[in-house]
Amino acid sequence: MDLSSISPTLLVASLMVAATPILLASIGELIVEKSGVLNLGVEGMMIIGAIAGFAAAVGTGSPIIGFFCAALGGAALSLVFALLTQFFLSNQVATGLALTLFGLGLSALMGQSYIGIKPPASAKLDLPVISDIPILGPVLFSHDITVYVALALVAGVWWFLKYTRGGLILRAVGESHDAAHALGYKVVKVRIMAIMFGGACAGLGGAALSLVRVPQWTEGMTAGAGWIALAIVVFASWKPARVLLGAYLFGGVAVLQLNLQAAGVSIPVEYLSMSPYLITIIVLVVMSAHRNKAALNAPAALGRAFHASR
Amino acid sequence: MLRLEKRPNPSKTWAYMAPVLAVFATMIGGGIMFAVLGKDPFEAIRTIFYDPLFSEFAWYYRPQLLVKGAPLIMIAIGLSMGFRAGIWNIGAEGQYIIGAICGAGVALAVYPAQSAFIFPTMIIFGALGGFVWAMIPAILKTRFGTNEILVSLMLVYVAEQLLASMSLGLLKNPEGFGFPGSRNLQQYASAHNAELWTGTGIHMGVMFAFIAVVFAYVLLARHQMGFHIRLTGESPKAAKFSGVNPKRLVVYCLGFSGALAGLAGMFEVSGPSGQISIDFNVGYGFTAIIVAFLGRLHPIGILLAGLLMALTYIGGEIAQSSLGLPSAAIQAFQGMLLFFLLALDMLTNFKLKLANGGSHP
Numbered sequence: 001m002d003l004s005s006i007s008p009t010l011l012v013a014s015l016m017v018a019a020t021p022i023l024l025a026s027i028g029e030l031i032v033e034k035s036g037v038l039n040l041g042v043e044g045m046m047i048i049g050a051i052a053g054f055a056a057a058v059g060t061g062s063p064i065i066g067f068f069c070a071a072l073g074g075a076a077l078s079l080v081f082a083l084l085t086q087f088f089l090s091n092q093v094a095t096g097l098a099l100t101l102f103g104l105g106l107s108a109l110m111g112q113s114y115i116g117i118k119p120p121a122s123a124k125l126d127l128p129v130i131s132d133i134p135i136l137g138p139v140l141f142s143h144d145i146t147v148y149v150a151l152a153l154v155a156g157v158w159w160f161l162k163y164t165r166g167g168l169i170l171r172a173v174g175e176s177h178d179a180a181h182a183l184g185y186k187v188v189k190v191r192i193m194a195i196m197f198g199g200a201c202a203g204l205g206g207a208a209l210s211l212v213r214v215p216q217w218t219e220g221m222t223a224g225a226g227w228i229a230l231a232i233v234v235f236a237s238w239k240p241a242r243v244l245l246g247a248y249l250f251g252g253v254a255v256l257q258l259n260l261q262a263a264g265v266s267i268p269v270e271y272l273s274m275s276p277y278l279i280t281i282i283v284l285v286v287m288s289a290h291r292n293k294a295a296l297n298a299p300a301a302l303g304r305a306f307h308a309s310r
Numbered sequence: 311m312l313r314l315e316k317r318p319n320p321s322k323t324w325a326y327m328a329p330v331l332a333v334f335a336t337m338i339g340g341g342i343m344f345a346v347l348g349k350d351p352f353e354a355i356r357t358i359f360y361d362p363l364f365s366e367f368a369w370y371y372r373p374q375l376l377v378k379g380a381p382l383i384m385i386a387i388g389l390s391m392g393f394r395a396g397i398w399n400i401g402a403e404g405q406y407i408i409g410a411i412c413g414a415g416v417a418l419a420v421y422p423a424q425s426a427f428i429f430p431t432m433i434i435f436g437a438l439g440g441f442v443w444a445m446i447p448a449i450l451k452t453r454f455g456t457n458e459i460l461v462s463l464m465l466v467y468v469a470e471q472l473l474a475s476m477s478l479g480l481l482k483n484p485e486g487f488g489f490p491g492s493r494n495l496q497q498y499a500s501a502h503n504a505e506l507w508t509g510t511g512i513h514m515g516v517m518f519a520f521i522a523v524v525f526a527y528v529l530l531a532r533h534q535m536g537f538h539i540r541l542t543g544e545s546p547k548a549a550k551f552s553g554v555n556p557k558r559l560v561v562y563c564l565g566f567s568g569a570l571a572g573l574a575g576m577f578e579v580s581g582p583s584g585q586i587s588i589d590f591n592v593g594y595g596f597t598a599i600i601v602a603f604l605g606r607l608h609p610i611g612i613l614l615a616g617l618l619m620a621l622t623y624i625g626g627e628i629a630q631s632s633l634g635l636p637s638a639a640i641q642a643f644q645g646m647l648l649f650f651l652l653a654l655d656m657l658t659n660f661k662l663k664l665a666n667g668g669s670h671p
Contacts, residue, residue, distance in 0.1 A: 102645025
């Protein structure tokens with residue numbers, strides 16, 4: 001065992017990369033839940049994004065097109081969810097589960113000929129001088145572009161929810177769809193847009209996994225990342241800044257356990273690999289123990305179907 | 311424009327029709343998917359739904375229907391109880407794994423002793439393993455109000471790691487030439503969950519699945535607990551007034567489904583699968599969710615839905631070897647079935663009405 005081989009600088013730098021897929025997926029799900037819809041299909045949309053992005057990037061040689069297609073794929077799958085829950089008024093929990101099961105199957109189907117291929121490398125930030133500053137350079141200024149896109153997205157969502165009229169409408173729909181409907185807002189339209197935004201973000205998250213983090217395609221490669229993203233939204237009590245904190249925390253755990261595995265700690269690999277899931281559970285418990293605080297912030301209409309009877 | 315009008319009571323006819331129509335819609339949708347994959351859709355659908363039952367080799371496939379259907383039915387029966395009451399255990403896959411580890415662990419601990427008590431003890435430990443694993447989300451939910459969906463799901467990944475650790479470490483076959491995986495319980499007479507009648511596919515687990523169906527039916531129709539479950543699902547407020555203890559219901563539903571999933575895992579590891587190995591679990595715990603919904607959360611419906619889903623598994627395997635259809639295609643096919651079912655379900659609760667534009671009441 002050699003713990004000194006773990007460099008804190010590299011640890012922080014790599015946790016930012018490791019957290020990006022979850023961060024993207026959870027900021028998307030935050031918007032979905034803020035509109036009062038609970039989409040449990042994040043895992044399915046993520047993995048569809050992972051393979052769609054991978055296939056497009058390998059096919060065209062351009063990671064940018066890959067990310068674009070990943071967002072498109074995630075949004076397309078989320079549209080199925082939107083159709084079922086908003087027009088066919090199906091149970092959101094069951095539909096989300098169906099989305100995950102279907103996404104896992106379809107992605108494995110699509111990805112058969114892509115196993116073992118290396119995707120084209122996506123662009124990294126490389127500023128002259130600044131990127132070469134010791135410690136700060138690798139931590140802040142020489143990541144893959146997706147890391148910055150995710151951060152910008154978090155800031156954008158925060159600003160949108162807090163300062164724009166659109167954000168206000170979105171929150172109104174999520175708090176009380178009947179009141180929003182009475183005011184003349186198109187509840188279903190707002191929710192469909194929110195669901196598709198969530199799908200696109202989950203798709204991007206999947207592509208960040210298959211094109212940047214791993215980068216490779218393997219069946220079921222999201223391995224619960226989508227579910228962890230859902231947990232982070234709860235952990236963050238529906239606040240964008242806390243989503244960032246949560247995602248980086250989990251990224252940190254994931255990277256640290258990998259580093260400990262590499263350093264040859266005497267804990268068996270399997271138990272280290274469990275740790276992100278166990279920590280997710282612990283965090284969920286801690287958050288729900290202060291029930292009043294977290295629950296107060298949950299969108300009041302979360303998970304309830306809306307049907308305008310008149 | 312078509313308009314939806316809520317029915318005063320759910321339609322009985324549509325409740326029966328929706329699953330049947332969903333299966334047909336999936337055949338069409340799946341056929342299109344297979345055509346896109348470059349396979350003859352008619353041949354693919356025939357291979358999946360007809361060949362396992364009536365082809366030349368059906369004598370081999372028919373028993374498989376029970377072997378594959380039993381765990382699905384057993385798990386789905388347990389899940390349906392909770393789903394009815396709005397308690398979402400989606401970690402059955404994990405409870406299935408833990409049940410298998412506990413059941414097999416007992417047998418491997420006493421190996422090579424032979425005794426008539428070994429198998430019953432394994433059954434108890436299998437059920438207990440699944441029960442304990444399901445108690446984690448149950449207690450966290452009742453004590454702290456933690457979301458049981460996320461916790462039970464996270465525990466699937468924990469169970470999978472535990473399974474890997476067991477098959478590489480504690481339960482590894484010492485005479486296995488270093489290969490991962492435990493001893494094969496099929497070669498250990500006292501622990502082997504053998505066919506009860508040769509060539510029928512019926513093992514102890516199949517019997518337990520049937521017992522579970524009957525038990526659930528009686529519970530729901532005749533017992534107070536079943537009444538509480540149905541009441542909570544249909545009207546949580548009314549349930550509160552009639553004195554239902556929601557915490558007890560959570561513990562009960564999760565515990566029951568966990569024990570059944572654990573049992574399913576135990577019967578699988580001691581019978582058809584034979585050993586604890588890294589890839590022991592094949593997703594029965596997740597497919598059982600589809601089975602539960604397809605069967606309308608009703609015991610008899612689940613029995614039929616479980617057999618149908620087993621059929622798609624077997625048909626999928628045949629299609630894999632004879633048509634070169636990828637194995638993942640069946641998973642997508644099953645997911646599609648759930649989509650269609652959920653969509654058609656709307657007709658149970660709503661009436662489609664032709665609205666003459668502009669005349670809103």
